[in-house]
Every structure is written in C-alpha cells, then in structure tokens.
Amino acid sequence: MNTDNLTTAGEELSSLEKVKQGLKDIFGQTTDLAVVSVHVGQYEGLLCYLTTMTSTDFITGKIVKELSLSEDKEQLSKEETFRELEDCHFSGLKHETLQNMEDSSNKMVLGYAAIFVDGLPLVLAVDVRSLSSRSVEEPTSQNVVRGPKEGFTESADTNMSLIRRRFNNVKLRFEKFELGYMTHTAVYIAYLDGEVEEHILEQVRERLNSAYIDSLFDSGRIEDLLHSKGKSMQLFPTICNSERPDAVCSYMINKRIAVIVDGSPFVLIVPSIFTDFFKSPEDEYQWFVIGSFARYLRYFAFILSLIVPGLYIAVTSYHQELIPSILLTSIAAQREGIPFPAGIEILLMEITFEILREAGTRMPRIVGQTISIVGALVLGEAAVQAGIVSNINVIVVSLTAISGFVAPIYTFGAKVRFFRFGMIILSSLIGLYGLVLGCCLLMVQLTRIESFGVPYLSLFSKWDKRRVT
Incomplete structure (x- = not known):
C-alpha cells in the first residue's frame, strides 16, 4: 500500500x-x-x-x-x-x-x-445500484413474424445478459470503456475470443480510447467516431445497428464486434458491409428459398427506390421514344394541363412526402400514424384534382417511398433518399445520361468504401485478407 x-x-x-x-x-x-x-x-x-x-x-x-x-x-x-x-x-x-x-x-x-x-x-x-429500467420488450424498428421477440433495452447490463444467454461459450468477452468527460458513459465491446480479426479489435479499442466527447447518450453519437476513414467521403453507413439480440449474436458468430452503449437500445456492429443492411434475422428462421427470395427482393426494392423517379423524368422529358405508344398517350393525357415539368413535379411530391414522414415520426404516437395516412391521401387526391400533379406521378412517388422502407436497417433507407434526390436532379438536366452518370458515380463510391479495412462490397468481390490493415 x-x-x-x-x-x-x-x-x-x-x-x-x-x-x-x-x-x-x-x-x-x-x-x-x-x-x-x-x-x-x-x-x-x-x-x-x-x-x-x-x-x-x-x-x-x-x-x-x-x-x-x-x-x-x-x-x-x-x-x-x-x-x-x-x-x-x-x-x-x-x-x-x-x-x-x-x-x-x-x-x-x-x-x-x-x-x-x-x-x-x-x-x-x-x-448499491438498484435502478428501475424498461423491461425486455419486442423491438420497435426491426420486427419479424417468426423469431425471438426480445429486444435490447437502455440498460447495458441487461443487454449483455441477453447476449450471454445466447452464447453458452467461454469465448465470449466483454470489455469496458468510458466515454464523455461530462457523462462518463459506460461503453462495452462484445466479441468471441479467437474468432475476430485481432487488428480489427485493436482498431476498435484505439478509436474508443482516443474518443474525446463531452457527452454520450446514444450509440448513434459514436458512429462517426468509429467510421472507417476511406479513400473519399463516405456517403453510405459503414456501421450497422440492431436492437435484436439474435441478430447481434448472428453477426458476432460471423467474426464481428458488438458495441454496447449504456442508455441506448441500439447495439452497433463493426465491421459492416453493404449486404448487412439488407439482412433480416427472419431470413434464417424459414425455408432457405423463401429467405433468399425475400433478401433479393430487398435488393430489387433498393434499386427501384433509387432510379424509378429519375427514370420517369428521363423517359417522359427526353426519351419519349422508349415508351410504348399506348402508355405514352395515357401519360400525356394525364399530364395535360399540369403547369410544371416532370422534374419539378416529382420534386414537389418527394418533398411533400418527406414532410409528411417527418411529421408522422415526431407527432404523438396516437395521432402520428393517422396524420401520415390521412395527410398523404388527402393531399395526393387534392393535388391531382387541382391539376398540380398527375396520377402517374403519385404512383411513381408512392412506389418509390414504399421501396425505400424495405431495407431492415432504417439508417440505410435515409441514405437512399439522399441519393434519390441527386438522381432526380441529374435526370432532369440531361435525361438518361444523367441517370447513368449518377449510377456510375454511386458504384464508384461503393467500391471505394471500406469498413475497418474490409471492402464494403465484399459479397461481390473476393476479400483479400492481406490487404486488410
């Protein structure tokens, strides 16, 4: 002493x-x-x-x-x-x-x-800690029809217990860190010893130890601290999050590291790649063919949500010869008397839908859903009757919006909406050439992203471990 x-x-x-x-x-x-x-x-x-x-x-x-x-x-x-x-x-x-x-x-x-x-x-x-906390309930953002109904809570001890209960394995490790010089929030990393790449584990430790922030109340605050610094600005998320213990355990079996923040029900997964944002735990709980079909359907919906508005603008404004004559006649009849070009028309509807979505999210739960549904129906019908937008425009925006919510990870869908506006602007300026240019730029961005040295598109290209640093 x-x-x-x-x-x-x-x-x-x-x-x-x-x-x-x-x-x-x-x-x-x-x-x-x-x-x-x-x-x-x-x-x-x-x-x-x-x-x-x-x-x-x-x-x-x-x-x-x-x-x-x-x-x-x-x-x-x-x-x-x-x-x-x-x-x-x-x-x-x-x-x-x-x-x-x-x-x-x-x-x-x-x-x-x-x-x-x-x-x-x-x-x-x-x-002597004896704090009341929310009981373990069904997740609110990642629902499944078949599968466990338990979700993480705001208590890190409860969350670690939910993970430990699913791993009857002595290799499971928890390490504690403390972030926020004002809040001193406990942060834990969970991994299977001997299964994760040691250099990735060291990177996570280094970034958490070197993090200097004033406060930490949710895991979303440290996503930027853990983001891998790629060759260019990364416009896609490189860290996946989940409030399902079964999903997190499945990621950990695949050599991932879970980051648990005391006070947040969302657990971060590192490293994360493009395909992780389209996986649902339910895919593994049903017949392989059905699960695979559902996953490929999500990829298709992702493509639709990106290009459908831009494609509609391009073919109706610049490349009418690509549309069958009967369909072209129907679209022209619907657009008769519309005072705006197709690009402005789509942008108006997209912005209106984003306002409705944000209002439905922020309003009290009792009236939020009602406002979203009634607002969309009333405004859409009134806009068509007033001759501001066409029926085909409402169909395009609705299909795009529904497709954008198919991805199981909500944060990924938010990124898709950002790129969709870029596609709309490029298509409005130079037609299909702009749409193709936007897709090429998007693919270049995706190929340049890395998550802790792991290529973002690892599913579509061979992962060479020698280049992972």
Whole structure:
C-alpha cells in the first residue's frame, strides 16, 4: 500500500466532519445526496450515497443491516473492523477499497455507497445500484413474424445478459470503456475470443480510447467516431445497428464486434458491409428459398427506390421514344394541363412526402400514424384534382417511398433518399445520361468504401485478407 497516498488521504479523511465538508464541497446543495451517521462496529461512521441511484429498501436491507451486525463482534481495531466488513459482510457484493474523496465521489455517482470510519484513511465503496429500467420488450424498428421477440433495452447490463444467454461459450468477452468527460458513459465491446480479426479489435479499442466527447447518450453519437476513414467521403453507413439480440449474436458468430452503449437500445456492429443492411434475422428462421427470395427482393426494392423517379423524368422529358405508344398517350393525357415539368413535379411530391414522414415520426404516437395516412391521401387526391400533379406521378412517388422502407436497417433507407434526390436532379438536366452518370458515380463510391479495412462490397468481390490493415 502506498504510504504517500495514505498520508494524503489521512488529511481529508481524518475526521467525519472533514468528510462531510468534503462531500458538501464536491456535491454542493444537491438534494439526492444522503449522508447518514452509522455505527461501524464499535466506531462512528458515515454511510453516503445518492438516493437517485438506489432504493431505501436496498440500503436498509443490504448495507445498514450488515453494519449493525458488526457491533456484536468482540472489540476490534478500526483496520480489523474495516477488513471484516470487506471480507465477510460485503464479500457477496461488488466493492472496492478507496483512499481519497475524489475516487469516493466518482464511485457514488456510478451508484456506489461510500462507508467512512472516523479517523481511518480508507473508504469502502459498495455497489448499491438498484435502478428501475424498461423491461425486455419486442423491438420497435426491426420486427419479424417468426423469431425471438426480445429486444435490447437502455440498460447495458441487461443487454449483455441477453447476449450471454445466447452464447453458452467461454469465448465470449466483454470489455469496458468510458466515454464523455461530462457523462462518463459506460461503453462495452462484445466479441468471441479467437474468432475476430485481432487488428480489427485493436482498431476498435484505439478509436474508443482516443474518443474525446463531452457527452454520450446514444450509440448513434459514436458512429462517426468509429467510421472507417476511406479513400473519399463516405456517403453510405459503414456501421450497422440492431436492437435484436439474435441478430447481434448472428453477426458476432460471423467474426464481428458488438458495441454496447449504456442508455441506448441500439447495439452497433463493426465491421459492416453493404449486404448487412439488407439482412433480416427472419431470413434464417424459414425455408432457405423463401429467405433468399425475400433478401433479393430487398435488393430489387433498393434499386427501384433509387432510379424509378429519375427514370420517369428521363423517359417522359427526353426519351419519349422508349415508351410504348399506348402508355405514352395515357401519360400525356394525364399530364395535360399540369403547369410544371416532370422534374419539378416529382420534386414537389418527394418533398411533400418527406414532410409528411417527418411529421408522422415526431407527432404523438396516437395521432402520428393517422396524420401520415390521412395527410398523404388527402393531399395526393387534392393535388391531382387541382391539376398540380398527375396520377402517374403519385404512383411513381408512392412506389418509390414504399421501396425505400424495405431495407431492415432504417439508417440505410435515409441514405437512399439522399441519393434519390441527386438522381432526380441529374435526370432532369440531361435525361438518361444523367441517370447513368449518377449510377456510375454511386458504384464508384461503393467500391471505394471500406469498413475497418474490409471492402464494403465484399459479397461481390473476393476479400483479400492481406490487404486488410
């Protein structure tokens, strides 16, 4: 034991009055600080904790009761009394021995109770966290018809337990990090020892250790910190997220690393590639043919959501000869009297739909869905009747919007909407040439992206491990 540390600690822990004053200086006038005078064996002591991090019943049943039992023991010195509490009475609870006020206050913020003995330069910090949290419920963003109905919660301990229950394997590892110099949020990485690439694991550790942020309340905040720096700006997400324990475990079996943030129900998966954003856990729970068909259908829907509006603008504005005569006559009849060109018409409807989608998301759940459906129907019908847009335009925008929501990962669909507007603008300017140019630029971007050294399009090209750095 370091004598210098004990000397310094002795000054601030020399008496219970100095301890009280030190706690007051650190915590100020906060109302959730409890400083209770107790008897620790035959000696005066203090029991200090934050009421917002535990319950009174837990403190009374687990801590105060044990302190009172120590009075029945024969006369012991302060050091012997302290060791008896540590080795016997609180051996079943997580605890630490501290030597100064700063460490003690930091532990109290994390949900520990600090036990001080008058004149003893040691502090016993006992874990007394007893917080109410949301129960394990069905995921809200990644639903399946067949499969487990459990979803992650905001508690990191619960989330790690959900993962551990699915891995009866001693290779499962959890490592803890602390991010946010204001919030000190716990971040954990989970992986199977011996299965993940060591250099990828080291990159994740390095980026978490070097992260410098003021606060962390959700895993989305650290996605940018973990994003791989590719050869160019990356407009597609390189980190997948999931609130399904079965999906995360499936990724971990495939040599991935899970990043769990305390306070967030979304667990990050690194590295992630293009195909990960089209996988659904349900694909593995049904017949292989059906699962494969559903996955390929998502790829097709992704292509539709990208090119359908631009293709409609290009062929109706620049390349009418590509449209069958009967269909062309029908489209021309519908567009008769429309005051806007096809490009402006599509942009107006796309922007209107985005406003409705955002309003439906932000409004209270009771009225949000109603507003979205009624708003889309009423505005669409009214716009057609007023001669602002055509019926075929409503069909194109609706098909595009529905196709954009087929991807199981919501964040990926948001990126698709961004590129769709680019395709619309290019098609409005130079027709099919602009659409082809946009697709080529998109493919170039996809081929240049890497996630922790793994090519983004690994499914479509051979993964050479020698180039992964």
